[in-house]
Structures are given as C-alpha cells and as structure tokens.
Amino acid sequence: MRAALRRALSALARLNRLGRIGLAILALFGLMALAGPSIAPYDPRATQVDAKGEMITLSPPSWRHPLGTTWQGRDVLSQVLHGARPTLAVGLSAALILAFLGVNVGLWSGYFGGWVDLVLMRAVDILYGLPFLPLMVVVMSLLAREQKYVILGIGLVAWRDVARVVRARTLSLREEAYIKAVRSMGAGHLRVIYLHLFPNLLPLALLFLAFGLVWSILGHADLSFLGFGDPQHPTWGDMVSAAWAAGVMSEAYWWYLAPSVCIASVSTGAFFLARALEEVADPRLRRGGPGA
Amino acid sequence: MLEIRDLTVSFSLAGARLKAVDEVSLTIGPGQRLGLAGESGCGKSTLASSILGLLEENARVEGGRILFQGRDLLALSPKERRELLWEEIAFVPQASLSSLNPVYRVAEQALEAVRLHRLDARKRKSEYLERLGTLSAAAGLEGRCLRSFPHQLSGGMLQRAVIAMAFVLEPRLIVGDEPTTALDVITQGRVMRLFRSMAEGMGSGLLMISHDLASLALVCDSLAIMYAGRIVESGPWARVTQEPWHPYTMGLLNSVPGLDRAGAAPRYIPGVPPRPTEPLAGCKFAPRCPFVLDPCRGEVPGLRPGPEPGRRAACHRLDEAGQMRRRAAEQETWRKKS
Amino acid sequence: MAKKVLIEARGVSKTFRQGLDLPWPGLGRPATRALEEVSFSLMAGQSLGLVGQSGSGKTTLGMIISGLLRPSRGQVLFRDKDLAAFSGRELKKWRRRVQVIFQDPFSALNPRLTILRNLVEPLRIHRLSARSEERGRVVEALAAAGLEHPAEVLERLPRQLSGGQLQRAALARSLILEPQLLIADEPVSMLDASLRAAFLSQLQRSRREENLSLLYITHNLVEVAAIADRILVLYQGRSMEEGPTQGVLSQPRHPYTRELLKAVPRIIPSGPPVVDFRERAEGPGEVEGCPFWPGCPDMGPECRLTAPSPRPVAPGHFAACWKV
Numbered sequence: 020m021r022a023a024l025r026r027a028l029s030a031l032a033r034l035n036r037l038g039r040i041g042l043a044i045l046a047l048f049g050l051m052a053l054a055g056p057s058i059a060p061y062d063p064r065a066t067q068v069d070a071k072g073e074m075i076t077l078s079p080p081s082w083r084h085p086l087g088t089t090w091q092g093r094d095v096l097s098q099v100l101h102g103a104r105p106t107l108a109v110g111l112s113a114a115l116i117l118a119f120l121g122v123n124v125g126l127w128s129g130y131f132g133g134w135v136d137l138v139l140m141r142a143v144d145i146l147y148g149l150p151f152l153p154l155m156v157v158v159m160s161l162l163a164r165e166q167k168y169v170i171l172g173i174g175l176v177a178w179r180d181v182a183r184v185v186r187a188r189t190l191s192l193r194e195e196a197y198i199k200a201v202r203s204m205g206a207g208h209l210r211v212i213y214l215h216l217f218p219n220l221l222p223l224a225l226l227f228l229a230f231g232l233v234w235s236i237l238g239h240a241d242l243s244f245l246g247f248g249d250p251q252h253p254t255w256g257d258m259v260s261a262a263w264a265a266g267v268m269s270e271a272y273w274w275y276l277a278p279s280v281c282i283a284s285v286s287t288g289a290f291f292l293a294r295a296l297e298e299v300a301d302p303r304l305r306r307g308g309p310g311a
Numbered sequence: 312m313l314e315i316r317d318l319t320v321s322f323s324l325a326g327a328r329l330k331a332v333d334e335v336s337l338t339i340g341p342g343q344r345l346g347l348a349g350e351s352g353c354g355k356s357t358l359a360s361s362i363l364g365l366l367e368e369n370a371r372v373e374g375g376r377i378l379f380q381g382r383d384l385l386a387l388s389p390k391e392r393r394e395l396l397w398e399e400i401a402f403v404p405q406a407s408l409s410s411l412n413p414v415y416r417v418a419e420q421a422l423e424a425v426r427l428h429r430l431d432a433r434k435r436k437s438e439y440l441e442r443l444g445t446l447s448a449a450a451g452l453e454g455r456c457l458r459s460f461p462h463q464l465s466g467g468m469l470q471r472a473v474i475a476m477a478f479v480l481e482p483r484l485i486v487g488d489e490p491t492t493a494l495d496v497i498t499q500g501r502v503m504r505l506f507r508s509m510a511e512g513m514g515s516g517l518l519m520i521s522h523d524l525a526s527l528a529l530v531c532d533s534l535a536i537m538y539a540g541r542i543v544e545s546g547p548w549a550r551v552t553q554e555p556w557h558p559y560t561m562g563l564l565n566s567v568p569g570l571d572r573a574g575a576a577p578r579y580i581p582g583v584p585p586r587p588t589e590p591l592a593g594c595k596f597a598p599r600c601p602f603v604l605d606p607c608r609g610e611v612p613g614l615r616p617g618p619e620p621g622r623r624a625a626c627h628r629l630d631e632a633g634q635m636r637r638r639a640a641e642q643e644t645w646r647k648k649s
Numbered sequence: 650m651a652k653k654v655l656i657e658a659r660g661v662s663k664t665f666r667q668g669l670d671l672p673w674p675g676l677g678r679p680a681t682r683a684l685e686e687v688s689f690s691l692m693a694g695q696s697l698g699l700v701g702q703s704g705s706g707k708t709t710l711g712m713i714i715s716g717l718l719r720p721s722r723g724q725v726l727f728r729d730k731d732l733a734a735f736s737g738r739e740l741k742k743w744r745r746r747v748q749v750i751f752q753d754p755f756s757a758l759n760p761r762l763t764i765l766r767n768l769v770e771p772l773r774i775h776r777l778s779a780r781s782e783e784r785g786r787v788v789e790a791l792a793a794a795g796l797e798h799p800a801e802v803l804e805r806l807p808r809q810l811s812g813g814q815l816q817r818a819a820l821a822r823s824l825i826l827e828p829q830l831l832i833a834d835e836p837v838s839m840l841d842a843s844l845r846a847a848f849l850s851q852l853q854r855s856r857r858e859e860n861l862s863l864l865y866i867t868h869n870l871v872e873v874a875a876i877a878d879r880i881l882v883l884y885q886g887r888s889m890e891e892g893p894t895q896g897v898l899s900q901p902r903h904p905y906t907r908e909l910l911k912a913v914p915r916i917i918p919s920g921p922p923v924v925d926f927r928e929r930a931e932g933p934g935e936v937e938g939c940p941f942w943p944g945c946p947d948m949g950p951e952c953r954l955t956a957p958s959p960r961p962v963a964p965g966h967f968a969a970c971w972k973v
Contacts, residue, residue, distance in 0.1 A: 196751035197759045197767075200819075203715050204771045204826070205744030218761045350841045351812070465703065492839075495702040495868035496912050523842040525914040552916050566846040567916055568871040577846035577875050583813070 038295020044288030048281070052107040055100035063101045063253070066092040077271050087273035090265040098258055099277050105252035107285070109170050109239050114231030116174025121181020122224050126212050128182065129189025140186070143179045151176055152241060159247045166249045169242060173235050181227045185220060192219055222296060229293035233286045240282055255281050312516055313339040313362070313484055318375030320357055322367070329587035331357040331370070333540035336614070339484065344510060344517040346531035346548070348524055348563070350584055354540040355520045359488050361385075362518075363402055364392045379484070401477035403470075405489040411461040411469065418443060418457040421476040439479065446475040449508065467498035471505060478509050484516045491526045503529035524567050528552075536560050539585050539595035542614055546622030556617060556624035556632045558600050561639035578642045594627070601644045602628055602635050653728070655862050656714060656830060657690040661723035663709055683709040685886045686723070686958065693829065696856065696863035698877030698894065700870050700909070706886040707866045711834050714864060715749050716740070745775055748823035752835040754815035758807045758822070764791075765803040768822045775826065786825065793858070794821035795851040813844045817851065824855060831856070832864045837872070849876055870909050874898060879965075882906050885940035888959055892966030902968040905941045939969070947972050 034042065061067065067075045067088055074092040078084060086095035128139040155172050162168050192198060193216070201215055217224075242248055243256025244263070255278035262268060262275040320332040332354045339345050349355050360366045362377055362384065377384040379400065384392065396402070411420055418440065425439050447457055452471055456464055464472065470490060477485055487506065491499040507530040510517045521527050527534070534552065535545040536559060544557040555561045562580035582599040585591055593608040594600070600607065604627070612625045617632070628635065638644045663684040684706040691697050701707040712718040714725060716732060725732045727743060735743060751757045758767045768787045772778045778786055784803070791799035794817040807815060816836060823831060833852065837845040853876055856863055867873050873880060873894070880897045882889040882905065890903040901907045938953040939945070945952065951971050959967035 196753055196756040199717055200749060200751060200757060200822070201759075201770060201774075203717055203744065203747070203749045204774055205741045206770075206774050207741075210774065215759060219759075350843050467703070496870070496914065497702050497868075497909070500912050500914070524916055525842070528914050528916045563843055564916065566843050568846070568869075568875065569915070577849050579846035579850065580843065581847070583811070 034292075034295040035298060037291045038298075041288040041291025041293075041295065044284055045292060048103060048107060048285050048288070051100060051103040053104075055103045059094075059097035059100040061094040061097045063093060063098040065094075067094055068092070077267065077274075079271075080273055086277050087271070089261065089274055090267060090271070095258075095274055095277060098253065099255065099281060102253060102255045102258060102278060103281070105166060105249070106236060106239065106254040106256070106282075109166060109173070109254070110232050110236040110285075112170045113173035113177070113235035113239075114228055116170065117178040117181060117231045117235075118224055118228045120174065121178035121227060122185050122217075122220065124178065124182040125185025126189055126216060126220070129186040130193060130208070130212055130216065136186075139182070143182050146176065146179045149176070151238060152245075155238075155242055156245070156247060159242070166252055169239060169249065173238050177231065177234050177238070181231070184227075185223060188220060188223060189216060192216055226293050226296050229289045229296065233289045233293075236282060236285055236289075255279075312341045312343075312380060313337075313518070314378040315358075315362075316376045316378070318358070318361060318377060319373040320354075320361055320366070320370055321373050322357075322370040324369075324588070327588070328371075330373075330540050331587065332361065334375070335537075335540070335542055336375075337535060337542065337545070339516045339518060341483070341516055342510075342514050343533060344507070344519070344531045345533045345535060346524075346527035347518065347520045347535050347537060348522065348527060349537035350522055352584060352586075353537045355537050356488055358537075359402075359486050359518070359520055362486060363396065363400065364389070365402075398480050399482050400484045400486065401480070401482040403474055403477050403485065403487040403490050405492055411473065413461050416458055416460055417464070417472050417476075421457075421472075421479060425479060443475065443479055446478055446509070447472065449475075449505070467494050467502065470494065470498075470502050474502065474505055474509070478513065478515075481513050482515060484518065485510065486518045486520070488520045489522070490519070491521070491523070499526055500529060506530050524552075524563060536563065539591075540587075541595065541625065543596065543626070544622075544624040545614070546619070550619065550622060554632070555636065556622070556629055557596075557626050558602050558635060558639065559596050560624075561636060562599075562645065565639065565642075565645075578645065580645060594625075601638070602631075604628070653693050654690050655693045655695075655728065656864075657688075657726040657729075658710070658714065659688050659724045659726065661687045661710065661713060661720045661725065663706070663713060663718065664721045683886055684713075684720075685956070687883070687886075687888050688723075688959075689881050689888070689891060691830070691862050691864065693862055694860045695879065696865060696877045698873030698880045699864060699866045699883065700868065700873055700880055701883035702868055704885065705868075705883040707868075707883050708834055710883070711749070711832050711864060711866045715747055715832050716744070717749075741775075745826045746829045748826060748828040748831055750816070750819050750823055750831065750833040750836045753839055754812045754819060755807065755839075757819040758815065760807050763804050763806060764810070764818055767807070768818065768825060771822060771826050777826075787821075790821040790825040791818065793824060793855065794818070795847075795854075796821065812840050813848065816840060816848055820852065820855065824859065827859065828861065830862045830864065832866070834866045835868070836865075838867070838869075845872070852876065869913075870898070871913050882909065887940055887956060888967075888969055889941070890966075890968045891959060892963070892968075896963060896966050902962045902966065902973050903970050904945045904947055904972075906968075908944070939971075 031042070067084065069075050075084070075088050076092045077090055078088045080087045084094050084096065086099065088094055089098070124139050124143070128136045154176060158172050159168060198211065198215060201211055206215070239248070239254065240256030240259070243254050244260045246260055248254055248257045248260070258278040259275045262271060268275065315335060315337040318332055318335045319330060321328045321330045335358060337345070347355050347358070357366070357370065361372060364384065366372070372385055379395070384395070387395070411417065421443050422436065422439060443457065444454060447454070452468060452475070456468055456472060461469060474490070485506070490506070491502055494502060503526060506517065506519070509515070517530065519527055519531055532548050533546065534548045536543050536557065538559050544551060544555065544560045551560065552564060555564060565578040566580065568577065580599055585595055585598070591597070593610055594612050597603045597607045606627050610627070612627045614623045614625045615629070616623050617629050661684055665681045665683055687706070687710060689697065699707045699710060709718065713720050719733070727746070758764070765784065765787055768790060769783050772783060772786065787803065788799045791802065796802060796814060796817045802810065802814070802818070810818065836852070837848050840848060849872070855861070863876070865873055865877055877894050879892065880894050881891045882897070882903065884905050889905045890897060890901065897906060898910070901910060937955065939956050942948050942952045949971065957969045957971050959969045960973065962968050962973050
C-alpha cells in the first residue's frame with residue numbers, strides 16, 4: 020500500500036509542464052469549491068442596493084462588485100464563488116461513478132470472456148443507442164431536479180466508453196506471462212482481477228477519471244443551461260442559463276463571461292492533467308536493461 | 312567496401328556519457344559475409360545503428376569514420392543518407408513482426424521501398440513485382456503470402472518476406488540484426504540459408520549481428536567477436552572457431568551445446584559483462600578471464616595480428632593461445648575464483 | 650523403491666475454435682487442431698523433454714498439463730487422479746505441486762510490483778508463511794536460484810534487472826512453493842546464447858536438490874540433451890517419437906526425428922544445414938494421415954490415409970511410423 024502511494028506521488032512528480040499547470044488549475048478551483056462560500060463578499064441571492072436604496076441591476080464591473088451584478092441585482096463574483104462547489108461536487112462524484120462502473124465492467128468483461136463478456140458488452144451497445152441529453156431530460160422530469168439525480172444520471176450513462184477501452188486492455192493483459200503465472204500458482208479470479216490486473220490498469224483508470232470530470236462538468240453545464248439544474252445549488256451553467264433567459268447576452272457580458280471561463284478552465288486543466296498522465300502511463304518504460 | 316575506422320559511440324545516462332562502442336575497426340569486402348557476435352550490451356546493435364544512421368537521440372558519435380565505398384557515412388546529410396539506405400545498404404531488423412505495418416499487404420510495403428528510391432517505379436511496377444515474386448519463391452513463400460497481411464503469416468514467413476524485401480533493389484550490403492530470434496531451428500535454417508543464397512547470388516556483402524554463434528554458423532564466412540564495446544577477435548570463420556586466440560572466444564565456443572557433448576554438463580563463463588557505468592582499467596574481460604595476469608588489469612590490449620595472416624585478437628597472452636585452448640576445454644578452468 | 654507415476658497424459662487432444670464453441674456441427678468457425686491424441690507418463694524425479702517446431706503443439710501441451718487450459722479430449726492424471734475431477738479445494742492444493750517457468754523473462758513477473766512482492770505472492774495465495782518470515786524465505790529462494798546478492802534485488806522492479814537475473818527470479822518464484830513438477834516453456838530461448846548454459850546448469854542443480862520432475866519444452870533438440878531423461882518429439886500436434894534421451898539421439902527411429910537431428914546447427918564446420926523438407930500447408934487442410942508425409946523420404950500410400958499411433962521399437966522407446 021505504501022509503495023503504491025509512493026509510486027503515485029512519483030508519477031505526479033514526473034508530470035510534464037502542461038500536467039503541472041493542469042494540476043495547479045484544478046487545485047485552484049478545488050480551493051475555490053472548498054473556501055468559496057466563506058470568502059464570497061455577498062450572499063449570492065441577496066439583491067444589492069446602493070447608497071440611495073436602489074437596486075444595482077446589471078451594473079458592469081466596479082470596485083464594489085468586481086464582476087458586476089445580474090438582472091436581479093445579485094453579485095456575480097459571489098455567485099461564481101458559490102457555484103464552484105456544486106459544479107465540482109457533481110463533476111467529481113459523477114466521474115468517480117463512471118470510472119468505477121466502467122473499469123469494473125471492462126475488467127470482468129475482458130477477463131472472463133464468454134457469456135459474461137457477451138451480456139455486458141450488449142448492455143454497453145444498448146446504452147450507446149440512448150443519447151445523453153434527451154435521456155437526462157426525461158429522467159429529471161420524472162424524478163426531481165435534485166443534485167444527486169444529476170450525478171447518478173451522468174455517471175450511469177457515461178461509463179460505456181471507459182468499459183470498452185478497459186476491456187480491450189484487459190484482453191491483452193490477460194495473456195501476459197505474469198498473469199498466467201499467478202493463475203497457475205492458484206490465485207482465485209478476484210485476486211487476479213484486483214490485485215494483478217487492476218494495478219496495471221491504474222494509469223488508464225486515472226486518465227478516465229480526468230476525462231470523466233470534464234464530461235460531467237460539461238454535461239452538467241448543458242443541463243443547467245437548458246434549465247434542468249438544481250435550483251437549490253446554482254452552478255456556473257445555471258448562471259449562463261439565467262443570463263440567456265434574461266435576454267441580456269449582448270449587453271451584460273460580465274454576467275456569463277466569468278462562469279464560462281471557469282468551466283473552460285476546469286475542463287482545460289483536467290485535459291492537461293489527463294494528457295500528462297497518459298505519458299506517464301505509457302509503457303515506454305517496458306524494456307529496461309542493457310540494450311546493445 | 313565497408314570500412315569502419317576507430318569508431319567510438321557514446322550515449323548519455325543519468326548525466327554521464329558512457330561508451331557503447333569503443334574504437335572499433337572492421338572491414339567487409341564485397342561478397343564477404345561477416346558475423347558479429349557478442350552478448351547483450353556489448354555494443355553490436357549500436358554499431359549497426361551507427362552504420363544505418365538510426366542512432367537514438369541521446370547517442371553520439373565521438374570519433375572515427377564509417378567508409379562505404381569511399382564515402383564517409385557519418386558525414387552525409389540526412390537526405391543523402393536516405394538515398395543510400397535500401398538502395399545500397401539494406402537492413403533486416405529484429406522482430407520483423409513489428410517492422411511491417413499491419414494494415415498494408417506485404418507486397419504493397421515492399422513496393423513502397425522501391426517507390427522511394429526509383430523514379431521509374433510506377434512505370435516498371437510489374438517488373439518489380441515480378442522480381443519480388445521471384446525472390447519470395449526463392450524464400451519458399453507462395454504468391455499468396457505476398458498478397459496477405461502481416462498478421463496472417465507466421466513469424467518465420469514474415470521474416471523471410473522481410474528478407475526478400477531487402478534484396479529487391481540489389482543492395483551491396485545487407486545488415487541483419489538478430490534475424491532469427493524466436494524462430495525454431497528448422498525455420499532458422501531456412502531463413503539463414505535464404506540470406507546466404509541471395510547474398511551469393513547478388514554478390515552482396517552481409518553483416519550479421521547476433522548473440523547466437525550457432526545461427527551465424529549457417530551463413531557467415533568470417534567472424535568478429537565483440538565484448539564491452541570492443542572487438543576482441545576477428546578472422547575467417549573456420550580458423551577462429553577451430554583455433555580461437557582470445558579466452559572469451561574460447562568460452563563462447565564452449566557454451567554452444569553440441570551433439571557430441573549430449574548428456575554432459577553445460578559449460579559456461581561465470582560472471583557477467585561489465586556495465587558501461589563501471590569503467591575498468593585494462594582489459595575489460597579481465598574479471599572473468601581464467602588466464603588473467605597483472606598486466607591485463609593495467610593496460611588495454613590492442614587488436615593486433617598474430618602468427619596467421621588475416622586474423623587479429625586483443626589479448627596480452629596471444630602467444631600462449633595453444634596452451635590456453637587446452638586448459639579452456641575443461642570446465643574446471645572456468646570455475647569462479649572467489 | 651518403485652518410482653511412482655506423477656503425471657500421465659492419455660490421448661490428450663486440443664482444438665481451438667474462433668468465436669463461441671457452439672454444439673452444432675457446421676455452425677462453428679474454422680478450427681485449429683493443436684494436439685491430437687498425445688500420451689506420455691512422467692515419473693517422480695524424472696525429466697521429459699518436449700521437442701518440436703513452432704506449431705507442434707508443445708506449448709499447448711504444457712499449458713494443459715499445468716492446468717491453464719482444458720483438453721478438448723483425453724485426460725490428464727495426477728497421481729492417478731483425473732484433473733478434470735478435482736474439486737475447487739483440491740485444485741488449489743494441486744496448484745502448489747505444479748509450477749511453470751515461461752519463455753519471456755521480461756513479462757514473467759508483474760512489472761508493477763517489486764521483486765520481493767512478486768515472489769511473496771505465491772506464499773500469500775496459499776497462506777504459507779507469516780509476514781515476518783516472508784523476506785527471509787524470498788532471499789533464500791533467490792539465493793538457491795543462483796541470483797547474486799539477493800538482498801539488493803528485492804526492492805527493484807523487474808525492468809531494472811537483466812534477462813538472466815529475471816529468469817532466475819522466476820525460477821525462485823516457482824521453487825518457493827516446493828512443487829513436485831516444474832514445467833519450463835522455452836526458458837532460455839530469450840536469453841543470450843552465452844547465458845543459456847549457466848541457466849540450464851542452475852535448473853539441473855535445483856532439480857536435483859529438490860528431486861523435482863521436469864517437463865522441458867523447447868525446439869532445440871540439443872538443449873534438451875543435457876537436461877532430459879526422456880524425449881518426446883511432437884510435430885503438428887502429434888507424437889512422433891518418445892524414448893530415453895540417449896536412445897532417441899543416437900538411434901532415432903522416426904524419419905522426422907532424423908531430420909531434426911540433421912538440422913542441429915554445427916559451428917565447425919559452418920555452413921547451411923542440409924535439411925529442408927516439405928511441410929503440409931498451414932491452415933485447415935488434410936487432417937488425416939501422418940502429418941509428416943509430405944516431407945518423409947520413406948512415405949508410402951498408407952501414410953497419407955491414416956496417422957500411425959506410437960508403437961514400441963525398443964524397451965521404453967516408441968515411434969509413430971508405419972515403417973518401423
């Protein structure tokens with residue numbers, strides 16, 4: 020266990036420059052998610068009034084409101100800071116669900132083959148036939164517009180790509196001599212899958228975790244934009260949606276620019292990290308030893 | 312035809328520069344078939360890469376020249392070198408399974424090489440195809456093999472196809488790097504026999520690199536032994552193998568299993584070759600040599616001629632070769648001194 | 650003290666089919682017949698060399714004996730008990746008795762685990778030792794396999810070792826369970842020629858110390874001469890000849906064995922081998938008849954019709970040929 024942690028840390032240390040930038044970006048927004056509500060200057064839902072008691076609506080960036088205010092006089096900066104937490108919470112949770120599902124299904128499919136593989140892969144194929152947004156709209160309409168359903172929805176639909184790729188890799192790993200060796204030593208199936216196959220898939224799994232984060236955030240932003248987000252926890256996507264609904268896209272750029280930049284930054288950061296992890300995971304380190 | 316003079320190639324590892332090839336000199340005349348034998352890490356593949364201009368990024372030629380028909384290969388521009396490759400010098404690499412693109416048929420890839428070198432490739436396509444066909448037939452491959460994709464052929468067939476491809480442009484020199492790894496003895500025999508008959512037929516020279524003396528025996532007429540980046544012995548095959556001069560050669564010959572010794576305990580040289588990170592003063596083989604004396608550890612023996620013409624060895628005790636041979640025949644002599 | 654039969658193969662056959670194995674004939678895809686009716690028996694402490702070209706089925710047979718593959722037909726008996734009849738628990742206990750050494754030393758150990766962790770795995774699977782003792786047992790096993798400075802190697806990853814060292818580590822891993830049978834699948838073919846003899850010596854030594862039976866799979870007839878008591882020659886899935894090593898090498902009774910012997914490369918004098926025989930077309934073609942008939946100098950009409958089964962030509966020596 021300790022060795023695995025050590026190896027994970029060394030992998031992080033080996034990230035190239037882009038990867039480090041990505042990690043820094045994600046760390047920054049992670050901090051925002053944790054500390055945002057505490058450092059926000061105003062209540063994101065409170066209407067701001069000026070010295071004369073009038074609502075400050077649609078005001079461009081000023082000293083009092085660095086990111087301006089909304090149609091309803093709410094402080095944009097506070098909304099952005101508050102919006103980080105639900106956005107990232109949903110993103111990370113959904114990413115974890117889809118990585119967990121995808122990796123496990125891929126592992127079992129690839130390792131056992133036969134009927135298990137047949138059934139699982141047909142399930143994946145069926146899922147491919149269901150488009151994400153319409154499905155989510157239906158689900159949200161039937162259930163309630165709560166954050167947990169969004170998480171579940173995204174996680175349950177997006178794991179199919181992960182499963183396919185993990186299955187392919189498992190198929191080739193299964194034939195490696197060291198897997199055969201461990202099986203011939205009497206290791207049970209579960210041991211082989213989780214103790215021997217999975218660690219070799221870890222880089223791939225981490226890669227998909229990063230991708231999953233991006234997919235979830237963007238998918239969630241789409242949903243929020245369409246108005247299907249959770250009104251209790253307004254996210255960045257909700258902000259853009261509100262700006263659009265108010266019809267002030269051409270005038271009040273400050274309202275939707277900030278949340279959009281945040282979404283783009285987190286996505287970019289996650290992609291940079293994913294690319295860097297890919298390089299680390301690449302079996303270029305396979306044949307060591309003296310080459311002539 | 313090919314003359315390597317005092318070639319030194321180094322590569323960098325963790326900040327230090329280490330020598331993979333150390334002042335190596337070799338010649339291959341037209342039609343000569345030279346086998347270069349040595350263990351992994353002795354520098355033979357690096358030597359081949361230098362000739363072909365395929366050195367890795369962190370490897371650098373520190374000195375020496377590689378003269379091919381009078382032109383120094385190291386001084387050529389990449390464009391000039393590309394023109395030379397395959398036309399005059401062809402390369403048959405190890406593990407041919409990965410040297411062929413799996414999505415193209417074999418014949419197409421062979422023609423690709425032709426297209427790169429001959430402007431008349433398009434016009435004379437049928438001629439080249441025919442030539443390829445003849446070569447493949449000589450390799451024992453049926454026509455359908457050429458029309459197949461790489462994954463449809465077995466390892467042995469692929470290797471033979473790659474060899475046939477190498478000969479299409481009638482190069483003057485073919486460099487083969489471990490061409491028979493992972494092939495069984497029957498296929499090995501077929502592959503090596505193909506090399507030999509093609510080379511003889513076209514008057515091409517051959518440079519065969521391998522760690523396996525047995526496979527080289529099938530095709531070579533001269534032999535050079537490499538150890539820790541240096542050539543330690545060279546000469547005609549029959550002479551070097553029947554009466555070796557260098558203790559390492561003696562040990563290598565001992566370790567080849569033969570039917571005449573079936574059932575007897577295998578003989579081998581204890582110890583391992585020095586790593587490039589541990590520089591040794593004096594003869595690099597000294598730590599494992601059963602005949603080592605003090606001067607061996609102090610001064611590096613140069614590759615020098617001996618009583619027979621055309622042969623050289625790098626050993627301070629060259630004159631006692633006969634005595635050393637007699638003792639080398641006993642495994643006792645090689646037992647590790649603690 | 651009568652020697653007991655440790656492992657026996659009876660009429661083992663294996664056919665590989667692409668896609669699902671459907672019970673209806675004619676519905677399946679083209680099949681590859683890897684093994685046809687191969688039988689042999691191995692005594693405790695004895696070693697058998699399994700010799701054949703690529704495609705002879707030798708690796709498949711090794712995988713079947715080790716339990717990693719199931720035969721399509723025939724039985725494998727361990728101490729007179731059919732492997733297919735073993736219960737789950739018996740199977741796990743049996744796994745300790747049979748260990749495999751693979752061809753490629755670079756993929757024989759899990760590349761993400763240290764050498765120590767790799768070698769500890771069999772002990773943990775079978776719960777054979779307390780955590781505190783693990784390290785000591787591993788060092789002992791590595792030393793017994795001839796690895797120099799075993800304690801230094803423990804924390805390294807496989808890619809930091811050379812091929813020769815890795816193969817010894819793999820040997821140590823197989824020995825740590827104190828097996829009764831070792832199956833070695835071309836263990837030296839990926840090692841430098843100069844290292845092969847050293848490894849073979851080590852294998853021989855370990856075998857004698859532990860009184861192990863050995864099934865040695867190779868394509869090199871001469872390699873097996875030093876280490877096997879008996880030889881079984883396979884060609885295209887069928888047994889061609891079986892007998893004591895000296896007997897088979899000095900007086901081969903099957904034409905194919907004679908060709909194999911001619912193919913053994915000689916250093917002095919050098920030159921291409923004189924052997925080259927025609928082989929049956931690769932792929933599903935004729936399955937009747939002796940597989941060697943296209944290349945056999947003594948071929949007769951009956952050879953093409955029916956495949957001969959091994960018949961005795963001397964005590965303990967069998968050849969599958971109509972002409973003996």
